Amino acid sequence: MFFSDSLAPDLILSQLPGCDCRGVCVDALRCACLRRSGGLNYHPDTGLLVESTVTPLRRPMYECNSSCACSPACCPNRLVQHHVDDFGSIGRVQTACKGLGACAVRNIRCGEFVCVYRGLYINPDDAGRICANQAKAAGHIYVLVVREFAGEAGKMVFETVVDGAGDGFEALPLSALINHSCDPNLTVIPVRVDSLLPLLAFFARGDICEGDELSYDYGERSGSGASQKPCYCGSVACRGFLPNHD
Structure with missing residues (x-):
């Protein structure tokens, strides 16, 4: 993963506290990380x-x-961090209406880790400009916005933005090819390891068969409303338009 110069250094360099467990962490009452x-x-x-x-x-x-x-090596609470560069479960596919996409190259179980959204961490204030530039240049947006909310009032407490095209359109990671669906088979979860900036990890929402196209709801984590760009996911639950990238 790479980081924009406009990000606050504390977000990148701050070290989260660890646990004092020996061996493996399976006791949610004893392990500080599991308690957190x-x-x-x-x-x-x-x-x-x-x-x-x-x-x-x-x-x-x-x-x-x-x-x-x-x-x-052995702690079961160290899963995503060992697979940041692992795209062994997914492959590239050409779709009928959506251009390039990603598909499962093997059967994937419900709740299984699939991949991390790779790219450049950017300042949320820059997201709108980058999205507009990508839409104009490529006709597609590769910026993933994840907002975390807390409390009964649902107050936003953290926003993570990763530009999947941080290295340019010619070197897109497979994770950037995962298309939107209003009824997706993946969910994106912020997973924190050493710093406050989380890894944005995709997990299967249900069993996925080899060859199935992979998808997630672009609006699930951003809390965005609908845009004016048509959605071609084809699901019964289709909302008609893609979510906004605001």
Whole structure:
């Protein structure tokens, strides 16, 4: 992952506290990282998301980090951090109406990690300008906006913006090819490891068969309303238009 110069250094360099567990972290009452998450993140035996986190997550998710005493190789609360560059589950596909997309190259289980949205972390204040430039130059937007809300009033407490085309349109990571659907098979979850800036991780919302196109709801995490760009997801739940990137 790469970081824009306009980001506050504290967001990148700040170190989250770790746990003092020995070996592996499976006790949500003892492990500080699991307590911070509000419970287990993954099933220790399968690595799948615990049932309560499959659609869409409403609590923070912290993996153990470099400040922790637990085993970096064996701790089950260190999943996404080991697969930041892993695109082994997805491939490129040409769709009928949406251009390039991404598909599953193997069967994927409900709650299974699929990939991280790779790209350049940017300042949220720059997102509108970059989105407009991409829409004009490429006819598509590769900026993923994830807003986190807390409390009964639903106050926004953190906003993460990653430009999937940070290296240019000719070198797009596979994660940037995942299209929108109003009835998606993926959900995006912010997963924090060492710093306040989370990894934006895709997990399966249900069982996915080899060859299925992968998709997520562009508005699920941004809280955006509809744009004027038609949606071609083809689902029964289609809202007719893509979400705004505001």
